[in-house]
Amino acid sequence: MTIPFPIAQVNARPVGLAELAASAVARAPAPDRHDSFPVEAMAALRGAGLLAAPLPEALGGAGLCTPAGTERLRDVLRGIGRGNLAVGRIYEGHVNALALVLRYGSDPVRARLAADARAGHLFGxxxxxxxxxxxxxxxxxxxxxxxxxxxxxxxxxxxxxxxxxxxxxxxxxxxxxxxxxxxxxxxxxxxxxxxxxxxxxxxxxxxxxxxxxxxxxxxxxDYYRQPFFAAGAWRFLAVQCGGIEAVLEAHRGHLAATGRGADPHQRARLGQAATAAETARLFVERAGHMATAEPVSGDRAVAYVALARGAVERAGLDAIELAQRSVGLSGFLEAHPLERLARDLATYLRQPAPDGALAGAATYVAESEAPVHALWHDSEPA
Structure with a gap:
């Protein structure tokens, strides 16, 4: 059998991958129906070299799963999440699988599976x-x-x-x-x-x-080995962050299109939603750094990513509520862009064991000997 969607091989490029990812999804919007798969969007990502991009350069990739590639990976995941969360979920699973292979696989296993990624196979x-x-x-x-x-x-x-x-x-x-x-x-x-x-x-x-x-x-x-098991959650948070930004974009676009943006109550809701989106972005940025900087700071990184999980979830729920209140009933109609964006984000925010993650972070805070101002930062700016 052949892979059930077209493959176009393009060398992964370390520059502009986030833009390539966002434009690829924009050119090939995913369907929104049961039993469907974003065939065209995944083919576009493959054609842009994004399936091989998590591999190190020595194995034919762009190094997105290396510490040096963290910022680019974060921006790629955010960009895809802004375009379509279903595509983002599938691509994040592909990245997660390759990250595990690269960390724990033997050299022959790494070489074999890297060849599969370059050949266009989708991981999860x-x-x-x-x-x-x-x-x-x-x-x-x-x-x-x-x-x-x-x-x-x-x-x-x-x-x-x-x-x-x-x-x-x-x-x-x-x-x-x-x-x-x-x-x-x-x-x-x-x-x-x-x-x-x-x-x-x-x-x-x-x-x-x-x-x-x-x-x-x-x-x-090895799959459950810490800190990488829990700290790796920062990647799906980056996709969710893109989804929050898409909801905010639809919120703002509706106010502009309807001429209601000057209303002070609408301005207040838009400001709150912008705060939520920026909160998510800042937490994801810091979580990605703490989860991938070598050497990873163990319990500290796990605790911070757990806090980021709660913060991004809260930001997403707030962004949805604020947008739906501003847009009103039309935002629940299938013809309105907010309808699918809010549905997909609300579903994707449901990740396993959120209470346990928060309790674990709180335990770290309670038992740490560091002062509160230094829990997540080694030093303060002069």
Missing amino acids: VWNTEPAEPGGLAIGPEADPVLTGAKSYASGAGYVTRPLVTARLPDGRRQMLVVPLDPESRADLSGWRAHGMRASATGTVDFTGLRVNPLDRVGAPD
Whole structure:
């Protein structure tokens, strides 16, 4: 089988990738219907070299997953998020998978999967499992065959190199990148969500697939190793930040188009929404730096990214409410640009364990010996 959307190979460029990403999504808007996938948008990103861009330059990429590439990666994710959050979710999963491969994979595994990325394969991270019939498991070394499924798998049927965790016979979890044929093993019937309809999210059954040695990434339980497991959340926050900016843009555009922008109450709401968007941007900027600067500052980085999660979620919810109050009923009509933007953002803001993340950050603050003003900054400006 061939990959179910066109591939145009263009060398990844370290300059202007954020602009390339934003323009690619703008040229190929994603559909907004159940059981759909942003085929044209992903093809445009691929053609712009964005699928290979997370790789280091030595492996044919632009180094977006290196500490030096953090700012460019942040801007790429924000730009795609502004264009379409479903596309942003899928691309962020691709980046996340490659980041894990680059960090934990052996040299042969890295080389093999980098070649797949350059060839146009779409990666993703699928870790959630259905309660029934059970999670993904791998047989013993003598017969390493998979049984079970992953659920809430974005890009199901289109991601051909998913990174998954599978339970070993001893109970530990092994990362695998399992080659899949396109349009195979995916069931999208359960994804009837309020927003993010074009993310092709579903359940994928891996039963019967045999694991090869080069499918294994890292040692057992590497996937959950801190601080990278929790601190890596900064990447989806960058996509959400772009979605918040898109909601603000629709809010402002409506006031300009209707001539209502001079009303003091509308101005106040727009100002509050702009504050929310800038709060999200500043938190994402700092979170990305703390999560990727070598050496990563461990518990401190995890705590800050957890605070950023709460701040970005709050900013997004505020931006939606303020925009909907300003626009009124027309913002709930399908013809209005705010309708889909608000739906997609509200859905994408629902990330796992927000209360646990906040409690963990609060524990760090409570137990740290550093003064409050130095919790997140080593020194104050002179």
